[in-house]
Amino acid sequence: MMTDKVRIDTLSAHSLPQSNDTFLARQAEFESNVRSYPRKLPLAIAKAQGVWITDVENNQYLDCLAGAGTLALGHNHPDVLQSIQSVISSGLPLHTLDLTTPLKDEFSSYLLSLLPGQGKEYCLQFTGPSGADAVEAALKLAKKVTGRSGIISFSGAYHGMTHGALSVTGNLSPKEAVSNMMPEVQFMPYPHLYRCPLGIGGDAGVKALTYYFENLINDVESGVRKPAAVILEAVQGEGGVNPAPVEWLQRIRKVTQEHGILLILDEVQAGFCRTGKLFAFEHAGIEPDIIVMSKAVGGGLPLAVLGIKKQFDAWAPGHHTGTFRGNQLAMATGLTTLKILKDDAIADKVAAQGEWLKGKLADLQKRYPVIGHVRGLGLMIGIEIVKPNEAQDHMGCYPADGELSALLQKKCFESGLILERGGRHGCVLRLLPSLLITDEELEIFLDKFENALQGAGIKPV
Known part of the structure; x- marks a missing residue:
């Protein structure tokens, strides 16, 4: 009877008119107002493969969002699907709390081998299934280790939407009407390649921000x-694809070490070859005390893990738990994904493609001045949209144009291209495609993006 019930329900869903509007209307009826992506990307997905999504009306889209970077290998990679099938047929339980299995043992060993120094100084902590869960654990652990309560975060940061993670997130919009954020969170300016927060710009701006951080920590009158x-x-x-300058990041590592302050690197979106290195912090040659990992680490399924320097593993048994930290399917898909990323030298491929793509976008920028700035590393690229007909500021930057950015996202969607926005005023179009995207598919992206520019009424100069 249960099988019949499932079959009837499934047939009922398939008997609906196969239109995007029908499913979106039902979603609006079923779900909270908090849903966001369907408002910008109004489709109902029927199937997906690689970098391509097909909706219920059989329209195809080039997916440059990839689950906000979760799907490092794209949709339904055959090896990932096989790893799921292998677990299902193996007899393993799907969830094991923090009990170990041969699969978890292999995943843990392999993940540790990818951390700095092949993980010899690190241990792993499996948290709840999202990046925000891992951030919460990292913040708690830092307070437990040091006996101190303050946290320094940065303007433009995004660390999640749970209470503590939101407290260290820069975006003010989701904080509205949410009282009693976590106390003693001090925000500092984060370097910006296009819009220096100190109004200086260039190397001088980076040096000033570097000094500012060190001085704040050392100043006995800082008030912090x-x-x-x-x-x-x-x-x-989410803050607009802003890479940290190497000098700035290295100085933060040096100062935090000197003062016994734990350095937490959030690699949830940038980790696992996304920036052309296994971890984004590797561009600066530093080692964090705690590494926050999620998204790609689970190979498309929910998983979040901390890499903790062993000297800071101050937890007592059971002092941070989570029901779904033993997701065996995610460990299988994660292991498969990590092996492919390493064995196929995907980081090198991504680094080369990123430089090529930024060059092509720079060429496009010359013909379409609404493209104010192109930045990023690897296949984590931001395109800042501006108002080129208005006055530049004293650093030569044009005003941001969030409205045009939103229109371009819509026109991209209409051209069969899915991408996300971010940054201040939502003025940055963001690329986070599958790391297996081909050069030919990147050419298709460029064609679709230029079509969207023209579709928004922007003529080349």
Whole structure:
């Protein structure tokens, strides 16, 4: 009877008119107002393969969002699907809390081998299934280790939407009407390649920001108590694809070490070859005290893990738990994904493609001045949209154009291209495609993106 019930329900769903509007209307009826992506990308997905998505009306889209970077190998990679099938047929339980299995043992060993120094100084902590869960654990652990309560974060940061993670996130919009954020969170300016927060720009701006951070920590009159931790992204994602300057990041590592402040690197979006290195912090040649990993680490399924320097593993048994930290399917898909990324030298491929793509976008920028700035590393690229007919500021930057950015996202969608926005005022179009995207598919992206520019009424100069 249960099988019949499932079959009837499935047939009922398939008997609906196969239109995007029908499913979107039903989604609006079923789900909370909090849903966001369907408002910008109004489709109902029927199937997906590689970098391509097909909706219920049989329209195809080039997916440059890839689950916000979760799908490192794209949709339904055959090896990933096989790893799922192998677990299902193996007799393993799907969830094991923090009990170990041969699969978990292999995954843990392999993941550790990818951490700095082949993981010899690190241990792993499996948290709840999302990046925000891992951030919460990292913040708690830093406070436990140091006995201090303060956290330094940065403007433009995104670390999640749970209470503590939101407290260290820069975006003010989701904080509205949410009282009693986590206390003693000090925000500092994060370097910006196009819009220097100090209004200086260039190397001088980076040097000033570097000095500013060090001075704040050393100044006995700063008004800021020594924090438990500094948390940051080596490339800010949601904040507009801002890579941290190497000099700045290296100085933060040096100062935090000197003062016994834990450095937490949030690699949830930038990790696992996304930036052309296994981890984004590797561009600066540093080692964090805690590495936050999620998204790609689970190979498309929910998984979040901390890499913790062993000297800071101050937990007592059971002092941070999570029901779904033993997701065996995610460990299988994660292991498969990590092996492919390493064995096929995907980081090198991504680094080369990223430089090529930024060059092509720079050429496009010359013909379409609404493209104010192109930045990023590897296949984590941001395109800042501006108002070129208005006055430049004293650093030569045009005003941001969030409205045009939103229109371009819509026109991209209409041209069969899915991408996301971010940054201040949503003015940055963001690329996070599968790391297996081909050069030919990147050419298709460029064609579709230029079609969207023209579709928005923008003529080349």
